[in-house]
Amino acid sequence: MTRRLPWVIKYRPKRIDEVVNQDKAKQALxxxxxxxxxxxxxxxxxxxxxxxxxxxxxSLVEAIAKEYGFQLVELNASDYRRDVDIKRIVGSAARKRPxxxxxxxxxxxxxxxxxxxxxxxGLRALLEVIKETExxxxxxxNDPWKEQLRPLRDAVLLVEFRQLATGHIVRLxxxxxxxxxxxxxKDALKYIAEKSMGDVRAAINDLEAVAEGYGKVTxxxxxxxxxxxxKSIDLWRTLNSIYYAKYAWQAKKAxxxxxxxxxxxxxWLNDNTHRKYKEPEDLYRAYDALSRASxxxxxxxxxxxxxxxxxxxxxxxxxVAFARVKGQVARERFSYPxxxxxxxxLRQVRETREALAGKLAERILASRAxxxxxxxxxxxxxxxxxxxxxxxARIALGxxxxxxxxxxxAGARAEEILKAAERIRKARPGEEGExxxxxxxxxxxxxxxxxxGLGSRGGIAPGKGASRPQRSTRRRGRRRGSS
Amino acid sequence: xxSAFDVLxxxxxxxxxxxxxxxxxxxxxxxxxxxEERNMPHLLFAGPxxxxxxxxxxxLARDLYGEGYKQFVLELNASDERGINVxxxxxxxxxxxxxxxxxxxxxxxxxxxxxMTSDAQQALRRLMELYSASTRFILIANYPSKIIDPIQxxxxxxxxxxxxxxxxxxxxxxIAENEGVDYEExxxxxxxxxxxxxxxxxxxxxxxxAALGRVTVDSVFKVVGxxxxxxxxxxxxxxxxxxxxxxxxxxxxxxxEYGLSGEDIVRQIHKEIFGNELxxxxxxxxxxxxxxxxxxxxxxxxxDDDIQLTxxxxxxxxxxxxxx
Ligand SMILES: Nc1ncnc2c1ncn2[C@@H]1O[C@H](COP(=O)(O)OP(=O)(O)O)[C@@H](O)[C@H]1O
Ligand SMILES: Nc1ncnc2c1ncn2[C@@H]1O[C@H](COP(=O)(O)OP(=O)(O)O)[C@@H](O)[C@H]1O
Ligand SMILES: [Mg+2]
Ligand SMILES: [Mg+2]
Numbered sequence: 143m144t145r146r147l148p149w150v151i152k153y154r155p156k157r158i159d160e161v162v163n164q165d166k167a168k169q170a171l172x173x174x175x176x177x178x179x180x181x182x183x184x185x186x187x188x189x190x191x192x193x194x195x196x197x198x199x200x201s202l203v204e205a206i207a208k209e210y211g212f213q214l215v216e217l218n219a220s221d222y223r224r225d226v227d228i229k230r231i232v233g234s235a236a237r238k239r240p241x242x243x244x245x246x247x248x249x250x251x252x253x254x255x256x257x258x259x260x261x262x263x264g265l266r267a268l269l270e271v272i273k274e275t276e277x278x279x280x281x282x283x284n285d286p287w288k289e290q291l292r293p294l295r296d297a298v299l300l301v302e303f304r305q306l307a308t309g310h311i312v313r314l315x316x317x318x319x320x321x322x323x324x325x326x327x328k329d330a331l332k333y334i335a336e337k338s339m340g341d342v343r344a345a346i347n348d349l350e351a352v353a354e355g356y357g358k359v360t361x362x363x364x365x366x367x368x369x370x371x372x373k374s375i376d377l378w379r380t381l382n383s384i385y386y387a388k389y390a391w392q393a394k395k396a397x398x399x400x401x402x403x404x405x406x407x408x409x410w411l412n413d414n415t416h417r418k419y420k421e422p423e424d425l426y427r428a429y430d431a432l433s434r435a436s437x438x439x440x441x442x443x444x445x446x447x448x449x450x451x452x453x454x455x456x457x458x459x460x461x462v463a464f465a466r467v468k469g470q471v472a473r474e475r476f477s478y479p480x481x482x483x484x485x486x487x488l489r490q491v492r493e494t495r496e497a498l499a500g501k502l503a504e505r506i507l508a509s510r511a512x513x514x515x516x517x518x519x520x521x522x523x524x525x526x527x528x529x530x531x532x533x534x535a536r537i538a539l540g541x542x543x544x545x546x547x548x549x550x551x552a553g554a555r556a557e558e559i560l561k562a563a564e565r566i567r568k569a570r571p572g573e574e575g576e577x578x579x580x581x582x583x584x585x586x587x588x589x590x591x592x593x594x595g596l597g598s599r600g601g602i603a604p605g606k607g608a609s610r611p612q613r614s615t616r617r618r619g620r621r622r623g624s625s
Numbered sequence: 626x627x628s629a630f631d632v633l634x635x636x637x638x639x640x641x642x643x644x645x646x647x648x649x650x651x652x653x654x655x656x657x658x659x660x661e662e663r664n665m666p667h668l669l670f671a672g673p674x675x676x677x678x679x680x681x682x683x684x685l686a687r688d689l690y691g692e693g694y695k696q697f698v699l700e701l702n703a704s705d706e707r708g709i710n711v712x713x714x715x716x717x718x719x720x721x722x723x724x725x726x727x728x729x730x731x732x733x734x735x736x737x738x739x740x741m742t743s744d745a746q747q748a749l750r751r752l753m754e755l756y757s758a759s760t761r762f763i764l765i766a767n768y769p770s771k772i773i774d775p776i777q778x779x780x781x782x783x784x785x786x787x788x789x790x791x792x793x794x795x796x797x798x799x800i801a802e803n804e805g806v807d808y809e810e811x812x813x814x815x816x817x818x819x820x821x822x823x824x825x826x827x828x829x830x831x832x833x834x835a836a837l838g839r840v841t842v843d844s845v846f847k848v849v850g851x852x853x854x855x856x857x858x859x860x861x862x863x864x865x866x867x868x869x870x871x872x873x874x875x876x877x878x879x880x881x882e883y884g885l886s887g888e889d890i891v892r893q894i895h896k897e898i899f900g901n902e903l904x905x906x907x908x909x910x911x912x913x914x915x916x917x918x919x920x921x922x923x924x925x926x927x928x929d930d931d932i933q934l935t936x937x938x939x940x941x942x943x944x945x946x947x948x949x
Contacts, residue, residue: 412932416870422946425869426939433923433936440927484877484931491884505636507679508825509704509737514889516674517633519852520829522883527851528836536631550884566629 305340
């Protein structure tokens with residue numbers, strides 16, 4: 143007997159367009175690779191493809207490498223847990239010139255395993271490698287939202303892969319049936335696809351198992367042979383159990399037996415319920431339940447009333463499940479909570495806003511809260527709407543604002559105002575008005591440097607900007623200009 | 626306007642000396658008396674925002690100590706300090722520092738003191754006693770009723786009144802002339818109407834309107850609208866039109882674009898509910914405020930911003946549907 147290739151390998155996509163139902167991921171990843179291919183290193187030197195297993199993450203990287211003529215160097219990151227190994231093995235690949243083709247793509251598959259809580263060193267080493275790499279590094283992970291991956295998330299291009307829609311999986315299975323000249327009932331394929339919960343690898347394996355055993359794939363066979371995937375109750379399953387629950391206890395059990403913490407689960411429910419429920423009244427009831435769940439969770443957490451947790455479960459599980467009175471559960475795919483992405487971005491703008499408020503508070507003599515409420519809105523109005531960009535530019539100079547602060551106030555107009563400010567400063571160095579303002583406020587030159595992009599604050603790598611001021615200024619300017 | 630650097634006019638036109646303070650004559654007179662006698666008790670300044678409380682405290686100190694007054698003043702803002710322990714440390718440190726020549730005390734300005742819990746205020750009272758030999762406190766509050774009685778009874782009380790129309794308009798005219806602003810007289814009155822005696826707000830409106838060009842009644846209204854992100858209004862409209870998904874996307878954009886917290890957004894929504902740009906039946910405004918209050922309460926209790934506001938939008942969607 144000839145040894146056969148398992149179907150998941152035999153039917154691996156060979157071209158980019160054979161990776162189906164992942165258009166968004168392609169739209170994000172391909173331009174990034176194209177930048178590398180044309181010799182422009184993108185600002186983020188690594189990409190992290192994330193999503194549930196078996197949705198085409200690895201396949202897409204392989205197909206891209208092939209089509210764009212990159213040599214693919216695949217390293218299994220979870221083999222090198224120790225930071226020295228990561229530095230040595232990944233680091234040397236990162237500096238390597240390609241043997242053929244346009245360059246190398248370094249693939250670190252399934253990095254979830256690389257950063258267990260005890261061992262942050264591996265991650266730190268990886269971050270260093272990313273900073274210096276000469277070649278694109280592509281990583282994959284199932285769950286990028288683990289707290290310990292946070293520094294990594296900020297340093298990479300995040301590309302989301304969603305589970306495949308059942309219809310797409312059925313079509314992939316049909317293609318295999320045809321290629322294998324296998325008798326397959328359409329309903330049987332549908333059944334397999336549904337049970338796979340969006341995991342193509344699982345679906346293909348199930349198909350192969352039935353075909354191998356019986357030489358044909360019928361509904362009655364698959365019903366007998368294919369069980370739901372036994373991934374210990376994971377998120378997808380928890381969510382489905384909630385949305386489709388027939389009894390309150392089922393929904394509650396789905397919550398209490400989930401391995402995820404309640405905040406993560408809340409975030410998932412918050413970002414998926416609107417995909418699953420479409421009737422406004424159902425939606426309102428569901429979100430009100432989540433809102434109360436969040437309130438009870440806060441009471442438990444901040445006041446130590448841990449007995450309140452039970453109500454959190456009630457509202458998250460049955461509260462959401464039985465909010466659906468009118469409509470059906472929609473067939474939309476689950477998505478990773480944007481909120482967690484959002485939080486990272488939010489943290490940054492809020493820090494900027496806080497810093498600006500602090501600066502103004504000293505000068506306007508009011509609390510930061512008052513400044514945020516009473517002053518920043520008017521500054522925003524001036525920065526966004528003034529006819530003459532030099533008006534906000536002079537104010538920006540008067541308060542030693544940083545680039546980020548100007549951006550926060552001016553939005554799309556930031557560049558115009560920053561340019562005006564630079565012109566003013568060049569034209570009148572050390573002029574009277576400046577001196578007066580400086581004396582009045584005991585000037586802090588550090589802020590001014592940061593404003594002109596010369597300081598360490600806001601540089602690409604903290605601490606490095608100061609030693610290479612020219613370069614970091616230019617680079618930052620360009621990035622902004624193109625975004 | 627020829628200088629390279631510019632600052633906000635609320636900063637630029639802050640009276641530096643007691644004699645420059647507009648209105649508040651009785652208060653100013655009493656404070657000047659302290660300067661004359663080079664002595665004063667603890668003071669409590671209370672009154673609405675933008676009426677000159679903080680200004681008066683600093684002006685008093687400057688008139689007492691002269692230009693370098695800041696070295697003899699400890700400025701604290703209860704809203705920004707992290708708890709009474711931090712305040713205690715700072716006061717302790719400050720009490721040890723150099724005393725001014727010829728005046729036996731230094732000044733501690735504790736702004737927004739009504740934001741302190743009553744426990745913290747009790748601790749504050751002990752501090753006031755402990756250091757009363759070498760320091761005087763000027764406590765500033767919007768709501769004097771939130772200051773505990775034992776503190777009130779130790780302070781000379783000054784109630785600041787909202788500034789009168791002619792004072793505000795006069796001050797705005799002075800600033801406008803000085804800055805070479807092209808303005809319509811009526812616009813200054815409109816600014817007064819909108820700012821309700823809050824001089825900080827009035828001056829901010831004037832400066833923002835001036836940035837648009839000629840200051841007219843129209844441009845004043847326009848700029849007041851601009852000071853609230855119009856996206857908040859658009860978000861409410863989308864939800865009321867049944868566009869829940871769109872509203873939800875806007876919510877996130879607002880959070881990111883402006884860095885607003887859940888409570889900031891609740892406050893903005895609250896302004897919109899009773900504003901005239903949002904065209905909805907009057908009885909709905911009350912319903913919305915009621916549910917918004919509930920959401921606000923849940924936020925204050927520490928629950929999640931995003932979930933709370935999403936729930937609010939889902940509720941609005943239902944309300945909008947029932948109305949149409
Ligand atoms: N989007 C997809 N389009 C086509 N085939 C897919 C897709 N996703 C997964 N597959 C199939 O499943 C197998 C596993 O895919 P893989 O790319 O390794 O998944 P992941 O890396 O996301 O776990 C592949 O061999 C391929 O046959
Ligand atoms: N009585 C006043 N006379 C002149 N200007 C005032 C007066 N009150 C307030 N202002 C102006 O409003 C701004 C805010 O005043 P401030 O004293 O900080 O108000 P608060 O009462 O809230 O402490 C000041 O910078 C000043 O420009
Ligand atoms: Mg893979
Ligand atoms: Mg004040």
